[in-house]
Amino acid sequence: MTKKIQDNMTTLHKDISFNGKIVGDEKIIISGHVEGSLQTSQDLIIEKSGTVKADIISSNLILSGVLVGNVNSKGVVTITKSGRMIGDIKSENIIINAGAQYKGTILTKANSKLKSPQKNSSKKESRLKTKR
Amino acid sequence: MPKTTIGKSLLLEGELKGKDGLIIEGKINGSVEIDGALSVEKDAVVKADIKANNVKISGEVKGNISSTGNVHYMENCTVTGNTTTSRILIEDGATIKGSVHINIK
Numbered sequence: 001m002t003k004k005i006q007d008n009m010t011t012l013h014k015d016i017s018f019n020g021k022i023v024g025d026e027k028i029i030i031s032g033h034v035e036g037s038l039q040t041s042q043d044l045i046i047e048k049s050g051t052v053k054a055d056i057i058s059s060n061l062i063l064s065g066v067l068v069g070n071v072n073s074k075g076v077v078t079i080t081k082s083g084r085m086i087g088d089i090k091s092e093n094i095i096i097n098a099g100a101q102y103k104g105t106i107l108t109k110a111n112s113k114l115k116s117p118q119k120n121s122s123k124k125e126s127r128l129k130t131k132r
Numbered sequence: 133m134p135k136t137t138i139g140k141s142l143l144l145e146g147e148l149k150g151k152d153g154l155i156i157e158g159k160i161n162g163s164v165e166i167d168g169a170l171s172v173e174k175d176a177v178v179k180a181d182i183k184a185n186n187v188k189i190s191g192e193v194k195g196n197i198s199s200t201g202n203v204h205y206m207e208n209c210t211v212t213g214n215t216t217t218s219r220i221l222i223e224d225g226a227t228i229k230g231s232v233h234i235n236i237k
Contacts, residue, residue: 008139008140008141008157009137009139010137010138010139010142010158011136011137012136013135013136013150013152014152015150015151015152016136016148016149016150016151016152016154017148017149017150018144018146018147018148018149019146019147019148019149020144020145020146020147020148020162021143021144021145021146022142022143022144022145023142023143023145024139024141024142024143024158025141026139026140026141026142028139028142032136032150036146
């Protein structure tokens with residue numbers, strides 16, 4: 001397959017639901033329901049009617065629908081005024097518009113240099129183990 | 133009306149369900165259940181059981197196909213699996229391995 005990635009686009013419409021793993025190299029627009037994991041090297045757009053329960057790895061992310069899951073983005077994460085999200089965001093640039101609902105931890109590049117939450121969690125786990 | 137499209141570079145592993153029309157250009161492993169028209173394009177690879185209304189295959193399918201409408205096997209398509217439908221059209225050059233059941237209502 002040749003790399004004419006720009007022309008390609010995947011859209012999941014309102015009445016479509018998918019359960020599983022999505023991997024790709026193109027722009028993905030979701031208006032339907034996705035559960036599982038989602039990975040693309042391009043942009044991801046979750047429309048107003050879109051509901052996603054998945055961990056996401058993508059370039060830019062624009063969220064206008066509902067997302068439950070962690071995001072790892074190489075670009076800009078935008079939660080629009082109709083967007084609702086529960087989960088952690090790891091990205092260099094984050095925009096949360098007024099009206100958006102969000103619950104979770106945000107990790108920008110500056111933060112991640114200071115401390116890594118993965119180490120903390122592993123410490124907690126080791127403590128728990130020693131107690132047992 | 134715009135249809136749901138699974139693009140060329142995409143790989144889906146899991147269960148896909150829906151009411152809308154669906155165009156597959158990429159790869160799917162799992163199952164596909166669509167209450168609408170399904171089109172498997174030329175370079176697509178689908179390893180899944182398919183349930184749909186009208187089905188048009190130009191690519192590769194490994195799995196059973198069950199249709200409530202027409203099944204159209206285009207030229208150069210490859211289908212490995214059983215087909216259940218009420219109407220079928222197989223073009224010259226289509227490769228098919230599997231049984232075909234045509235239910236006359």
